[in-house]
Amino acid sequence: GENVEQHPSTLSVQEGDSAVIKCTYSDSASNYFPWYKQELGKRPQLIIDIRSNVGEKKDQRIAVTLNKTAKHFSLHITETQPEDSAVYFCAATLGAGTALIFGKGTTLSVSS
């Protein structure tokens, strides 16, 4: 089955710095790769996603890159702000669809 590895588990940055979180997946049939943000005590919410036919996608300060050959994808947050502090999860589809398998999460702390 699908296995999603996420690194690092914790990340501390200064406000204004960039943050990068990396994930690898095992199933070459996976075709959808979303990123979720979970604030303390809240539910996970989608922040950006990318499909297998696209190499990069950007939305304001957030970007995601995908390397299907190497089976890894990354989340890039530029100009970090304290409100970016949260747990971030990557995910990949189980095979070519059906359900999402999540990484173990990265706790991002942005200090001002």
Place this chain on the structure above:
Amino acid sequence: NAGVTQTPKFQVLKTGQSMTLQCAQDMNHNSMYWYRQDPGMGLRLIYYSASEGTTDKGEVPNGYNVSRLNKREFSLRLESAAPSQTSVYFCASSVGATGTTEAFFGQGTRLTVV
């Protein structure tokens, strides 16, 4: 729109007791999922239902059963609760019949088994 609604929000069970976690969505989504979240373990898939009338095992199905009652509702049952099932449980739904569209999560159920 309420989105995805889970009941109850909190529950304490004694070892061996049974209970059902309820989940309902009002977005006319086809797929529904149950995840559990434990510290340092991320979100692990318990069961999912790609469409009404179908259910499949996820990563950690042991000790659980599910029912897709209709298109709106997907329940998770613990027949004989164990302390290892202490966790936060999230229900989610997505519009597609596959996992390739955004999953919307409920607010979670915090379950403690003593």
